[in-house]
Amino acid sequence: MAQESMTADERVWSALRLEKPDRVPVIPTLLPEPAAGLAGVPQAKVASDNQAVVQAVFDVYDRIGGWDNIYPATYKPIQLQAAGVFPMKMRIPGVDLDDQTPFQLDEQEVLKPEDFEKIAEMGFDAFFEEDFLWRVSDLTPETRAEEMTKIMVGGGMFLGECAKREIKPLFLANGLHPFFLLSLTRSMIPFTQDVFYKPEPVERALRRMTTDLIEKQLRIVKQTGIDIFMCSEERAGGFFFSPAHFERFWWPYTQEIVETLWAEGIVTLFHLDTDWIKNIPYFKKLPKGSAVLELDSTTDIFAAKEMLRGHLCLKGDVSAASLSIGNPEDIAAYCKRLIDGVGGDGGFILGTGCSVPPDAKFENLRAMIETGKTYELTRG
Amino acid sequence: MPSDIADLIVKLEREQVLEAVGERAAAKEDPLVLLEECRQGMLKVGQRFQDGDYYLAELMISGEIFKEAMEVLEPYLEDVRGSERIGTVVLATMHGDIHDLGKNIVATLLRVHNFEVHDLGVNVEPEAVVEKVKEVAPDIVGFSSLITTSFESTRRAAELLEQEGLRDQLKIVVGGGVTTPEFGEYVGADFQTLDASVGVTYCLEACTATTGEA
Numbered sequence: 001m002a003q004e005s006m007t008a009d010e011r012v013w014s015a016l017r018l019e020k021p022d023r024v025p026v027i028p029t030l031l032p033e034p035a036a037g038l039a040g041v042p043q044a045k046v047a048s049d050n051q052a053v054v055q056a057v058f059d060v061y062d063r064i065g066g067w068d069n070i071y072p073a074t075y076k077p078i079q080l081q082a083a084g085v086f087p088m089k090m091r092i093p094g095v096d097l098d099d100q101t102p103f104q105l106d107e108q109e110v111l112k113p114e115d116f117e118k119i120a121e122m123g124f125d126a127f128f129e130e131d132f133l134w135r136v137s138d139l140t141p142e143t144r145a146e147e148m149t150k151i152m153v154g155g156g157m158f159l160g161e162c163a164k165r166e167i168k169p170l171f172l173a174n175g176l177h178p179f180f181l182l183s184l185t186r187s188m189i190p191f192t193q194d195v196f197y198k199p200e201p202v203e204r205a206l207r208r209m210t211t212d213l214i215e216k217q218l219r220i221v222k223q224t225g226i227d228i229f230m231c232s233e234e235r236a237g238g239f240f241f242s243p244a245h246f247e248r249f250w251w252p253y254t255q256e257i258v259e260t261l262w263a264e265g266i267v268t269l270f271h272l273d274t275d276w277i278k279n280i281p282y283f284k285k286l287p288k289g290s291a292v293l294e295l296d297s298t299t300d301i302f303a304a305k306e307m308l309r310g311h312l313c314l315k316g317d318v319s320a321a322s323l324s325i326g327n328p329e330d331i332a333a334y335c336k337r338l339i340d341g342v343g344g345d346g347g348f349i350l351g352t353g354c355s356v357p358p359d360a361k362f363e364n365l366r367a368m369i370e371t372g373k374t375y376e377l378t379r380g
Numbered sequence: 381m382p383s384d385i386a387d388l389i390v391k392l393e394r395e396q397v398l399e400a401v402g403e404r405a406a407a408k409e410d411p412l413v414l415l416e417e418c419r420q421g422m423l424k425v426g427q428r429f430q431d432g433d434y435y436l437a438e439l440m441i442s443g444e445i446f447k448e449a450m451e452v453l454e455p456y457l458e459d460v461r462g463s464e465r466i467g468t469v470v471l472a473t474m475h476g477d478i479h480d481l482g483k484n485i486v487a488t489l490l491r492v493h494n495f496e497v498h499d500l501g502v503n504v505e506p507e508a509v510v511e512k513v514k515e516v517a518p519d520i521v522g523f524s525s526l527i528t529t530s531f532e533s534t535r536r537a538a539e540l541l542e543q544e545g546l547r548d549q550l551k552i553v554v555g556g557g558v559t560t561p562e563f564g565e566y567v568g569a570d571f572q573t574l575d576a577s578v579g580v581t582y583c584l585e586a587c588t589a590t591t592g593e594a
């Protein structure tokens with residue numbers, strides 16, 4: 001078998017630059033919940049203990065033999081709420097759910113139509129700090145401060161474990177796209193009604209949030225030194241909205257985010273759930289190499305590759321369902337298809353469609369990782 | 381000339397739909413005729429969705445208009461409600477999953493098509509599905525999944541239906557963002573889809589085949 005000739009980081013950046021690395025980079029989206037499932041740790045444990053999260057993640061990483069740069073999974077669910085990563089109500093194992101059921105977001109109509117103007121005026125972060133957090137959370141200012149401290153401690157532990165293994169987090173700057181953030185906090189149907197019937201306040205909020213997001217993420221990237229911003233969006237694509245809505249409410253803000261960050265050398269990694277095939281051609285308008293599209297297996301990644309070949313890197317898309325109820329043979333075969341069909345000329349990272357599911361089978365994830373790490377090196 | 385409620389629904393003119401339904405119902409127009417106009421509007425929206433002219437957003441918006449119109453009509457329908465049900469559906473998001481947005485959209489669309497819908501909610505135990513099936517003898521049981529942690533309880537529910545001798549009397553449909561054809565096979569479902577509208581079309585066809593109705 002041929003030997004690897006790149007470090008994990010070199011391999012990842014080679015793919016981002018649309019080059020052909022020594023082998024395809026492999027990066028599953030392993031979050032605390034699947035790490036718990038795979039490590040045999042109760043969900044309630046990783047939902048209440050940062051150290052348990054980091055241990056579970058690296059237990060899986062080590063047992064599987066490692067992969068390339070790793071998702072920064074260091075948090076307890078309540079910290080996602082406290083930090084405003086997911087400013088929503090949530091159900092937490094051991095508290096609202098049984099010990100073995102993973103944490104879940106509880107989407108409710110908490111944001112009100114009148115809040116759009118507040119956001120436009122104050123910015124979402126200030127609005128969140130002063131007002132919104134206390135609508136969705138049972139935290140107090142004191143307990144919130146404690147959780148924020150624990151995030152930093154957990155982050156430190158995570159980075160320490162990365163250093164031991166000579167790997168890096170794939171990114172540290174991350175956030176929801178403003179459109180997705182508003183949809184989640186307002187809830188999907190009311191927000192869709194806002195977009196149709198009262199669009200101007202939505203647009204004013206999006207405008208302010210975009211400006212703030214760019215400023216904040218630039219700052220975080222410069223602090224952390226990892227030139228990738230991870231941006232999640234599940235609801236703006238052609239599965240939900242017409243091109244007219246997409247062009248008005250999503251694309252201009254997105255283009256501004258990507259181009260501004262790219263001017264500073266920062267790549268935007270889009271986590272795009274649902275079917276985006278109708279929207280893929282828009283991404284061709286972005287500067288070459290400025291973004292990565294992480295697809296969740298509902299978008300036809302092979303078709304997307306044909307549209308974006310030599311322009312943007314793709315990441316994906318071993319489905320959550322296959323990792324949960326599939327078998328190693330089928331997963332290995334699919335990974336080979338991906339590597340041949342999407343990764344053939346570079347610009348591809350083998351990843352999971354959305355994230356590794358909480359009930360993934362260990363042998364299935366291992367089949368994905370091992371295939372990615374060995375397929376190209378063994379075939380000569 | 382009364383307002384064309386169906387046309388207003390297709391145009392997603394919420395205020396005008398509700399105003400027209402309210403005024404015409406108050407003027408003693410047959411509420412079943414008004415209901416049928418609303419349904420026709422929804423069917424046209426569904427056709428536009430099938431044709432690719434409308435998206436899930438329009439489907440959701442029209443569904444909300446339909447629900448609100450039904451609330452306006454409800455007092456007038458109490459004494460005259462028709463009984464021409466296409467079929468009966470039990471819906472559930474199974475244990476391990478608390479998401480219900482997709483399921484709720486399906487429930488609305490099924491009601492538009494005159495299905496009797498029994499929505500068991502989220503995080504449902506398999507035994508509760510069996511109990512409800514025994515109670516209402518549905519034509520279809522629909523399972524919704526947004527995350528894979530409901531896969532096992534969905535399969536368990538299907539197994540229990542088999543064990544109880546109920547499986548042959550109904551169709552099982554699975555849907556939701558994380559489902560795949562392989563998951564459909566895993567559950568032993570008759571149909572799997574990511575698309576609410578396609579799922580409803582399947583239910584219509586299944587019940588039409590069962591009853592022989594057009």
